[in-house]
Amino acid sequence: MSGRSGPSRVPRLLGRPVPLSQVAWLTVVWLLLWGDLSVGNVLGGLLGGLVVVWLLPLPVVNTGLRVHPFAALVFLVRFAGDLVVSSFRVAFWALRLGALPPVHIVEVRLRSSSEVMAVLITVALSALPGSLVLEVHGRERELVLHVLGITGDVQEIVQDDVTRLESRIVAAFGTRADQEELR
Structure with missing residues (x-):
């Protein structure tokens, strides 16, 4: 759909895009909210992040920013x-x-x-x-x-x-x- 190919391609789960950077960010926020780094919290954050980005996809926007x-x-x-x-x-x-x-x-x-x-x-x-x-x-x-x-x-x-x-x-x-x- 987006016409992109190669390494910048976003993985899909059941046909819907799942941006891994957003999943990672939501996992970090989850861990900060719980205040405890444990296997259960990491897995819970990953699962929660996957569910959120899969159910509520955001449009891909090119902001014109690159962080060096x-x-x-x-x-x-x-x-x-x-x-x-x-x-x-x-x-x-x-x-x-x-x-x-x-x-x-x-x-x-x-x-x-x-x-x-x-x-x-x-x-x-x-x-x-x-x-x-x-x-x-x-x-x-x-x-x-x-x-x-x-x-x-x-x-x-x-x-x-x-x-x-x-x-x-x-x-x-x-x-x-x-x-x-x-x-």
């Missing part, structure tokens, strides 16, 4: 560092009595044309204290950001930060086409 484990780890570590730095920047300005922090509205251009990557970048930027995505211009691949506490050449600093973040996100979650686009 090492690059994802690099992204998470660097993003955690960015969270710490930006939190200290905001705290510094919050604790300076009487001094108002520099606030800027900056337009930055993304290099990736993928909407999925743009969403991930937008979420990551909005999660950082001191920055907020105000507008997204999809066709132009531009983001309008509100940034707090940055001094100097704000446009260049923010564009460089966004470009580095975009590179890490695309390396961690992008398809080959997304990664080729940034080269």
Whole structure:
């Protein structure tokens, strides 16, 4: 039906697809809910997962995401560092009595044309204290950001930060086409 063949083919049980990755995920959730790793719980989780995915099949959706484990780890570590730095920047300005922090509205251009990557970048930027995505211009691949506490050449600093973040996100979650686009 789906026209797929080869190793990406989903096994079938009584004519219905049974995605093993979903069965595995449901088994892990089952084990976490029970809080005890035993043979009975593993078998119960596998059986429950099989029944759920067989009775309630989900459509196959290509999200345009690919997880590259090492690059994802690099992204998470660097993003955690960015969270710490930006939190200290905001705290510094919050604790300076009487001094108002520099606030800027900056337009930055993304290099990736993928909407999925743009969403991930937008979420990551909005999660950082001191920055907020105000507008997204999809066709132009531009983001309008509100940034707090940055001094100097704000446009260049923010564009460089966004470009580095975009590179890490695309390396961690992008398809080959997304990664080729940034080269």
